[in-house]
Amino acid sequence: MLSVKDAEAIILNLVQPLDAQRDVEIVDLWAASDRILANPITSQLDFPHWDNSAMDGYAVRYEDVKQANAEQPAILEIIEEIPAGYQPKSTIQSGQAARIFTGAVIPAGADTVVMQERTRREENRVLILAAPQPQEFVRHKASYYQAGTQLLPPGIKLKAAEIAVLAAAQCPEVKVYRRPRVAIFATGDELVTPNTPLQPGQIVDSNDYALATLVRESGAEPLLLGIVKDNPDALQQTIAYAINNADIVLSSGGVSVGEYDYVDKILEALAAKIHIRAVEMTPGKPLTVASFPNQHSALYFGLPGNPVSALVTFWRFVQPAIKKLAGLAEGWEAKFVKVRSHDELRANGKRETYIWGRLYLINGVYEFHKAGGSHSSGNLINLAQTNALAVLPVGQTFISPGEEVQALLLANS
Template sequence: MLSVSDAEAIILNLVQPLDDQRDTEVVDLLAADSRILARPITSSLDFPHWDNSAMDGYAARYEDVQHSSTEKPAVLEIVEEIPAGYQPKSTIQTGQAARIFTGAVLPAGADTIVMQEKTRQEDKRVFILDAPKPQEFVRHKAAFYQAGTQLLPAGIKLNAPEIAVLAAAQCSQLRVYRRPRVAIFSTGDELLAIDQPLQPGQIVDSNQYAIAALVRQTGAEPLILGIVKDDPVALEMSITHAIAIADLVISSGGVSVGDYDYVDKILESLQAKIHIRAVQITPGKPLTVATFPTQNSALYFGLPGNPAAVLVTFWRFVLPAIKKLSGISEGWGPVFLKVRSHDELRSHGQRETYLWGKLHLIDGVHEFHKAGGSHSSGNLINLAQTNALAVLPIGKTLISPQEEVLVLQLSNG
């Protein structure tokens, strides 16, 4: 049985990111939110585009105002008013200033902005009541970015700040990686669809909905293939179809050692190489990860059937795989924090144990609150509102209240 860290390393080594030539598409900027940039971006524009004012005030020559004070103010003639979006007409000469507003173009001859709070205006004259620093409040052309250099690198997720940068650079279309395709199906004779009447011994297939939601949160495209009965022929057909249409396949159930757990046997019959069969993790010990000999076939994840185990193994193993697959250049792995535990946390100590709950910020300190009720892998109900998993390493059976604990912080992809 593999350790959690060894399983993670094997999975990430198996993942081949989308190809930066074949697996890309051009999208409009308004459709680029949360997409992964496939090409570096450069711009022909400098940022700022020109010298401009960072403050409402007066544009002047530093040599005219460097000795100003309340007792002996410099007095300058106001020769022009320059709002944002206006092209200055004057060149500032000795003894002159221009009224200027934030973002407006600095007029020729001026090299310093005196903020208006340090001035007094009388008709067409301004009194400078305090000496500014040289070039104070001047934003120089190309100080933020120089035209022709790299503006954004490939392999980053485009969020609001990056979208704003691209808009400012007049980049209306850009090349991004296509969304990874993830096929999803559930296995088990006991499963029924959400709209079917529940019979004794049956359960509603919640895993398919949970996995599809998680896949969407990563920015990938879920391909919903439904419920497959515990029938070897039907399972083989479903697996064959799934690996042909997807980049990654996720099934739930059928990967343990029961008489009706057929997934591993069928994968072997399809000449798949099974890299992982079980991991030292609770919940989620039975975990199958396989690859196929055919070119461009999907990476296969066979997750356990119990709902808590499905979510934990997705967060711990599948999410990093989808991130790497999507073209993100770095930061695929989970984010761990050391925080204070509000509750007593227990495990048997034989496997790395994950307990679900919520992170709270208490008096400036993050604190983990374990979800109430049973932490059975079959208990779906108390998983609601989970945003963190407390991790108890092998051999650690108790974490007392107020003791430090490592937590896996959960986010939407």
């Protein structure tokens, strides 16, 4: 049985990010939210595009106003008014000023803006009542970004700020990585769909719904293959189809050691190399990870069938793998923080233990609150609204209230 750290290292080493030449598509900027940028972006525009004013006030020559004060104001002739979007027509000479507004182009000859609150206007003259700093309130051309240099690096997720930058740089279309395809299916004769009346012994398949949601949240496209009964031939056909049509395959159930757990045997029949069969963690011990070195690039995850185990193993191992595969240059690793535990937390110490609950910000400190009720791997009900998992390492059996604990942040944190 592998440690969690060893299993994580094996999985992330198996993941090869999408190809920056082959696995890309061009999308309209309106459709680029949360996509991963595939190539570096440069612009032929300087930012700012020209010297402009950061304030409503008056564009002046610093030499004319450097001694100004309320008792002896500098008195300047106003020769032009410059709103935003207007190209100045005049050059500011000694003893002159231009009325200017935020964002407007600084006129030739001026090098400083005096904010209007430090002035008094009298018809076509302005009295400067306080000396500014040299070049005050002037935003200089190319001071934010110089044309021809890298504006945005590849491998970043495009959020609101990045999309605003692309729009300002006049990039109406961008090249992004395609979304990874993730095939999902559940195994078991006992499973039925949510719209099927339950018979004794049957269980509604919730795993497919949860995993598909998590796959979408991770930036990938789910390929839903439904429920596969405990029939080796049907299961082999489904796995063969999945590895030929997806980048990652997720099955739930069938990876333990029961008489109807066929996944590992079928993978071996399909010439898979099985890298992981079990992980030293709870919930989530039965985990199969396989690759197909001679046939396919797909990475196979056989997740446990118990609902909580399936989600915990996804959060801990699959989600980082999808994010790395998707082309993210960094930030795809599982994210942990140290928090204060509100509750007593217990484990048997034999395996790394994950306890689900919620983080709350209380008096400036993040506090972990354990979900109420049974913490059985089959109890899906109290997993609702979970946004973090407290982690007790091997050998640790107890966390007292108020004690620090490491928490795994989930996608909805």
